[in-house]
Amino acid sequence: MYKDELPLVSIITPSYNQGKFIRETIESVLTQDYKNIEYIVLDGKSTDDTVDILKEYAKSEPRFQFISEPDHGQGHAVNKGVKMASGEIIGWLNSDDTYFPGAIKKIVDFFERYPYLEVVYGKGYHIDEKSNIINSYPVKPYKKPEDFFDFNIICQPAAFFRKEAFINVNGINESLYFTLDYDLWIRIAKKYSLRFINDYLANSRLHPDAKTMASALDRGLPEILDISNKHFGTVSNNWLYHFLTHYNEIGPYWYLNLFKNFDVFKNSPKIITTNRYEDFWTGPSLQINIEIDQRNPLEALLIKGENIIFHNLELRVYLNNEFINKYTVKEKDFELEIPLSSSQSSIIEIKCSHQFTPSNLGINVDSRSLSYIARDIIPLSHKEHDFYNKFKNEPNTICQWLNNNRKETPTLILPEY
Template sequence: MDNPLVSIITPSFQQASFIQETIQSVLSQDYPALEHIVVDGGSTDGTVAILQKYEFYGNKFRWVSEKDRGQSHALNKGLAMARGEIIGWLNSDDTYEPHAVSRAVQALQSNPNWGVVYGDGNYIDAHSAFLRSYPVRPFGLERLYRACIICQPAAFIRREVFEKVGPFDESLQFCMDYDMWMRICKHYEFGYMDVVLANSRIHAGSKSITKYVDIGLPEVFRASIKNFGSVSNMWLLEWISFHLHLEPALIVQSLKQMNAIDDISESSLYQLLADDPVAIIDWLEEHRKTAPKWT
C-alpha cells in the first residue's frame, strides 16, 4: 500500500520546558510520509528559539508563532495548514511512543470503515516518568457518554472526518476533544488498538490540573447536553464530588444553572445531599436512567 501523508498538529503556548521532547517524539517516528505542524500562540518563554532549530527539516516541520484565540483556534489553524490524509493531534507537553504513527496508519488502511483509530495511553510526569495508565476503553456509545474513554494524543483521524463534522468548537477551552469524539461518532466508526501509542503529561501547569473543575467539567456538561441530550450520572458524580464542601442548596442551584438535572427532582437531590451525600451514587442509578440520544 502507498504511504498516505500524516499531519501531526501541535498547538502550543509557553511550553518551552517540554516542546522539544514532543517534537523529537514526532520526528523520530519510523513512518516516512509525515509532517509536523506547530501552531504557537506567541510564546515568550524560549519556545520560538526551539522551533527555529528544526527549520532544516523543510516541509516536514512547519511552524507559526502568533497570538491566537486559544487551543481550539490553534488546532483549526493547524487543520487549515495540514496537507495530510490522516491527522494526529499532539499537545506540546505530550509525546508519541515509537512506531505510533505507522501502527495507526496500518490500522486505518486495514479498516477502511474506521474514521478514527485510537490506542492506549499513559500518564507521565514532568520528568517523563510513568504515573499510571490512561483509562482507555474499547469504543462504545454508552461508554463514551459516561466518560471520555479516548486518550486524545493516542487518536488519529481521517481528514474526511473533519470535512464532514467541521472544525473544533472554538468556544471550548478544555473539552474540545471530547466534544469532537461525540460529534464524530454520529457519522463514523471508531477503531481501538490494544497498544500504547502516546503519553499524556501531567504537571503543575497542565490544564488537567489547573482548569478541570472550574472550566473542564462545566464544558463537559455543555458538550454532553449539546450532543447527547443529557449528562451521564458519572459526570454528575464527578462534579458533585468536587463540591461537597458547598451547601446542598448551592450545589443544586449550580447544577440547575448548567441544565444538568432537568430530569430529576431538585428537592430530592437537595435532601439527599443534606442527609447522606455518600448515598448519592446508588440514588442516581436508581432514579435517573440516562442514555445518549442524538441531538
C-alpha cells in the first residue's frame, strides 16, 4: 500500500519538564517502519530544555507538531491532543515512555484485520532512567469489563484506540491524576470491544519523578477506591493487598480513615457531627454524633491525640448519657482504644476534667477552653476493629486477614450515556 492508502495514526504525547527523556520518546515514534504518522506533543510550558528539543524536531520533521502553553494537567493535554488529531487510530505515549520498533505497524495490521475493535493493546516493560528493563508490566488478555476489577490489565503506552470511541465516552476525566487511563479503559470496555496482542509494544518508565512512584499512596489509592466503587460498586482485595504490602509503615489510622471515606467495609459506623475544632483541639466536653447501621454495629472508638499541657489527663466516656469508663492519659502522644457497643445511631461524650485557656497563658489571643488535641477520631465496627488490631500487632499478616474476612464481588455499573 502507498502511504495515503494506509490509516493515519496520530500519536499524542503530553509533556512537562521531561527534557532528559523526551528525545528518546520522540525518536521511538519517528523511527517506526510505519510512515503514515501524525505526531502531536502537548507541552505544558516546560521550563527545562524540552521546548528547545521540540522546536528542533518541528523544523526537520513534517509529521511532527507541538504546542507549548499552560494546561490543566496530563488529562487535559491528552484530550486536547485527541481533538486536534486527524488520525482514526490514536496512540497515547507519555514523554518518558517509548515504543518498540515496529509497534505501530503491528497495531494497524490488527485494526485492519479486526475493524470492529476499538482498543488494541500489547505487552510492555517497566524501564528505569537509563532505559534498562526492570520487569514486565502485568498485563492480562481482555475478556470482559470485570477483568479490570483486580488491577489495570492494560499497559497504557502499549495501547491504541480509535478516536471515535474515545470521543464517545467523553475522553479522559480531567479531575483524575493517577487513574486517568484505568478509568478510561473501563468506560470504553463497557461500550466497545478490546483485544490483546501477545507482543511487546512499549516501555513504561519508572523514575522518582514519575507519578506512579511519587504519588502512588496519597493520590493513587484514593482514586483507585473511588474509580472501583464508581464502576464496580466495591473495591478488589488485590488493590488493597498491593498498598498494604508496599506501604504498611503508614499505619492503620491512615488506612481506616480512607476506608471509611470509600466504604471499604460496607455500612460501617460514621461520624455525622462533632464539636472538635478545625485545628483538632477539643474542649472539656467532646461530643461525637455517630450514624450506626444495625447490620454493622459500633464496637470501639479510636482516638489518637496529643496531651500538650497536663501531666495526667483524665477522660470520662459516656454513650448516650450512660457512663462507660474513665481513662488517664499520661503520655504526650497517646492512642485510646475505647470498647463501646451500640447497634443504633448514638452520641458519645468524652468529658475532661482538665482545661486551659491559651490567652491566659500568654500563648495567643485564643480565648477558648481547651483540653487536648484529637487528631483522629474513628468509630469501628467489628471488622474494622479486627483490622485495626491485626494491622497494629501483626502487620505482615494483614493481607491474609483480608482474604479471610472480606469477600467482594464486582457488580458492573453501566454507563448513563
